[in-house]
Amino acid sequence: MTRHTIHQVAVWSLTASFVLSTLAAASAQTTKAKVEKTSAAPVEKKAPPEKPVKVAKYEPAPDYNIPQVAVINKEIRAVWTDNNLTPSAPALDQEWCRRVYLDIVGRIPSVQELREFVLSKESDKKPKLVSKLLYDDKYTEEYARTATTKWTNILIGRNGGTEQNSLTSRPGMQKYLRDCFARNKPYDKMVYELVTATGQTTPGAEGYNGATNFLIMKLDEKGAQATAQIAKVFLGLQVQCTQCHNHPFNEWKQKKFWEFNAFVQQTRALRKFVPGTRDVASAELINQDFAGEGGGGDATEAIIYYELRNGLLESAFPVFVDGTAISKSGYLSDCDRRTELGKLILKSEYMDKTIANRMWAHFMGYGFTKPIDDMGPHNAATHPALLTYLGQEVRKNSFNLKELIRWIVLSEPYSLSSRGVPGNKADDPLLGETPKFTHFYLRGMGAEELYESLLVATQAHKTRGSYEDQEKAKSDWLQQFTIAFGTDEGDEATTFNGTIPQALMMFNGDLIKKATGTEKGSFLETIATSNLKPAGKIEYIFEAALSRGPTNREIEAANKILEWRKGDATAALQDLFWVVLNTNEFILQH
Numbered sequence: 022m023t024r025h026t027i028h029q030v031a032v033w034s035l036t037a038s039f040v041l042s043t044l045a046a047a048s049a050q051t052t053k054a055k056v057e058k059t060s061a062a063p064v065e066k067k068a069p070p071e072k073p074v075k076v077a078k079y080e081p082a083p084d085y086n087i088p089q090v091a092v093i094n095k096e097i098r099a100v101w102t103d104n105n106l107t108p109s110a111p112a113l114d115q116e117w118c119r120r121v122y123l124d125i126v127g128r129i130p131s132v133q134e135l136r137e138f139v140l141s142k143e144s145d146k147k148p149k150l151v152s153k154l155l156y157d158d159k160y161t162e163e164y165a166r167t168a169t170t171k172w173t174n175i176l177i178g179r180n181g182g183t184e185q186n187s188l189t190s191r192p193g194m195q196k197y198l199r200d201c202f203a204r205n206k207p208y209d210k211m212v213y214e215l216v217t218a219t220g221q222t223t224p225g226a227e228g229y230n231g232a233t234n235f236l237i238m239k240l241d242e243k244g245a246q247a248t249a250q251i252a253k254v255f256l257g258l259q260v261q262c263t264q265c266h267n268h269p270f271n272e273w274k275q276k277k278f279w280e281f282n283a284f285v286q287q288t289r290a291l292r293k294f295v296p297g298t299r300d301v302a303s304a305e306l307i308n309q310d311f312a313g314e315g316g317g318g319d320a321t322e323a324i325i326y327y328e329l330r331n332g333l334l335e336s337a338f339p340v341f342v343d344g345t346a347i348s349k350s351g352y353l354s355d356c357d358r359r360t361e362l363g364k365l366i367l368k369s370e371y372m373d374k375t376i377a378n379r380m381w382a383h384f385m386g387y388g389f390t391k392p393i394d395d396m397g398p399h400n401a402a403t404h405p406a407l408l409t410y411l412g413q414e415v416r417k418n419s420f421n422l423k424e425l426i427r428w429i430v431l432s433e434p435y436s437l438s439s440r441g442v443p444g445n446k447a448d449d450p451l452l453g454e455t456p457k458f459t460h461f462y463l464r465g466m467g468a469e470e471l472y473e474s475l476l477v478a479t480q481a482h483k484t485r486g487s488y489e490d491q492e493k494a495k496s497d498w499l500q501q502f503t504i505a506f507g508t509d510e511g512d513e514a515t516t517f518n519g520t521i522p523q524a525l526m527m528f529n530g531d532l533i534k535k536a537t538g539t540e541k542g543s544f545l546e547t548i549a550t551s552n553l554k555p556a557g558k559i560e561y562i563f564e565a566a567l568s569r570g571p572t573n574r575e576i577e578a579a580n581k582i583l584e585w586r587k588g589d590a591t592a593a594l595q596d597l598f599w600v601v602l603n604t605n606e607f608i609l610q611h
Contacts, residue, residue: 079108082433085148089414089428096407097434100457106445109438109460114139116438116611117147119568121430123466123610124384125154127167128473131480132564151430155423165202168422170469171383172198175254176215176235183496188237188290188304190222195492197231208376208420209367212255217363222304233306237290243325244285252281255366257375257396258342279327280340284362286325287311287353308359311351323351341365371396373412377425378402381411384429386462386610387450403455434458439611464610471608472532478565478602479536479544537599539591545598549591555583562594566601 081098084091101108112120118138122130130138138150154160173181173194182191201211220230222237239247252258260278291305313323326334339358340346345365348356366372374396382388389402402408411425418424429435439461441448448457456462466474539545544565548558559579563571571579579597586593601607 079110082111082436085145085431087148087428087431089411089424090431092410093407093428093432093434096404096410097432097458100404101459104447104457106448106457106459107442108433109440109442111436112438112461113569115569117436118150120435120461120610121151121154123470123474124430125151125167125426126160126163127170127470128163128477129566129568131477132561135564135568147436148427148431151427155427161203165199167469168202169195169198172202177238181238182234186299186301188222188292188301189234190224190231190304191234191496192489192492193222193224193229193231194234195231196224197234200231205421205423208415208422209372210420212372213363213367216251216255216366217357217359219306219308222306226303228305230306236285236288237304237306240285240288240290244282244288247285247288248278248282251285251362251366252342253394255375256342256369256371257378257390257394258371259392259395259397275327275329276335276337277340277342279325279335279337281342283323283325283337283339284341284358286323287351287358308353308357310353311358313351320351321355322349324349341369342371343369370409370412373416374408376420376422377408377411377415380422380425381408381429384426384435385456385458386464387456387458403457435461437461439463461611466608466610470610474607475532475536475602480547533599533602536602537595539595545594546591549594555590558590558594559597562598562601566598566607567604 082094084094098108100106111117115135118135119129122128122134138146143149155164173191176198177189177191177194181187182189182194200206214232215235218230218232218235220233221228222231222234223229224231235250236247239250249260252260260281287308287310289307289309291307292301293303293305294300295302310320311323312318312320314326315322315324322338324336324338326336328334338346338349339361341362343365347358347361350356375394378388378390378393378396382393389404389408390396390400396402411428414428415421415425437458437460441460445459446452447454448459450456450462537545539549548561551558553561556576559576560570563569563575579593582596583590583593586596
């Protein structure tokens with residue numbers, strides 16, 4: 022380790038111990054404080070004491086003349102009243118702005134975007150910003166990228182397509198989804214395509230159909246994983262436990278699992294190998310006649326068998342979850358079973374409720390059920406009337422997911438501060454209480470959001486390469502945070518949860534090193550050599566990372582850094598930015 026590096030680590034350690042404590046204690050509310058007007062010397066007088074933060078009183082939020090928002094507000098308020106709960110005050114403009122950028126386009130706002138919103142005096146600036154993020158061409162690519170990332174993870178997992186000799190083409194899945202969201206394809210049409218798809222998995226291949234990547238790797242063991250994932254992702258029904266036995270707590274029985282499984286028995290995955298090797302060159306999802314397991318070769322009654330726990334065999338034919346049976350024939354000319362399954366899913370109210378629940382959980386931190394994809398009668402929703410209503414409205418509005426997003430982010434519970442009201446112990450989901458949404462629930466950024474936010478905070482997003490290059494770089498970085506559990510459903514999780522290796526990555530990882538670099542043309546060098554006064558530079562750093570200005574105590578800490586750095590503005594800003602990026606406030610969605 023060089024002398025310079027030792028000095029840098031020592032300074033950053035001292036800086037962190039002092040500044041992190043002040044940032045933790047500082048109010049999230051911006052305090053307009055002035056710094057002595059000198060460019061390279063520390064401020065002699067100390068910043069004035071912090072003024073007490075004025076806590077805004079609760080006032081009912083507007084519904085912006087949107088009927089769906091009005092119903093959401095009414096239903097949520099009714100639960101507050103029934104439980105004698107007091108909602109939190111509204112979030113500050115800068116808090117709400119940061120929140121909505123993170124949730125819709127997957128990153129924090131730039132300084133320019135933040136200031137434009139906060140300084141606006143328009144009474145309808147919130148609905149205008151939401152409409153811009155959802156419908157303005159300027160944000161189409163970012164919206165589509167964020168939704169693609171989310172749904173790629175849902176459909177094939179964060180590691181899907183990266184396994185050795187995988188049949189799944191991750192680029193193929195991403196291209197399909199990106200096209201869906203960029204064009205705002207109705208959700209029901211997307212579901213139908215994913216359930217019924219046939220074709221090649223890889224972009225550029227003749228007969229390419231990216232939707233095939235959802236099922237191509239889920240057909241082993243008689244398609245058990247395909248059965249479980251279709252039911253869970255699109256119907257909110259967890260059936261995997263009933264593959265081998267009746268479920269002890271809900272109405273799903275072993276027979277229902279295999280009746281649902283019968284819908285995928287005509288589906289096959291074909292592999293094409295690189296000549297002379299066992300390496301997979303391409304994969305294709307097809308449908309073909311299914312003769313059944315009864316023998317004899319006659320597919321007019323294509324039966325399947327499953328084993329009971331007592332060793333006896335039972336038979337099953339395709340029957341949907343609502344009891345609707347289709348043809349028993351395994352001949353495609355008589356009945357394309359997956360096509361019929363797609364049609365039945367589109368008619369089911371389970372699909373409506375499931376997408377409403379999933380989107381609510383994404384924006385609010387918790388769904389109406391826990392887990393969000395377990396909506397059987399054994400798992401009652403916290404707000405059943407609201408869940409049903411949102412599902413019905415999604416269908417009435419042609420499954421336009423952007424409208425569902427608009428209703429949620431303009432609703433009152435989404436607009437509240439994350440600071441809970443003392444005494445509201447009945448609304449702490451971390452203690453096992455059902456969520457009642459009296460405040461915005463704190464949650465960590467997703468690893469993908471952290472990655473994109475670091476790029477925006479440092480303006481590195483302006484010099485990014487092609488979409489494929491961007492996704493490759495992000496995927497390589499994200500792999501360090503993903504753990505696969507190896508269950509029958511292929512479960513996995515992003516584990517950006519504050520472990521020591523992750524803390525070290527934030528302290529000194531390659532992405533942080535790049536973010537805090539001071540080479541010519543870098544973000545920090547540009548700010549340090551700009552015409553901004555010292556106060557302006559400090560404020561810019563805080564707005565870039567935390568979407569707010571610094572408090573008096575934070576200005577005092579920044580001046581202390583400048584003093585330690587003996588007037589070297591670039592080095593001082595580097596220290597300050599490094600510390601700010603390592604605060605809880607940066608990595609939390611609040």
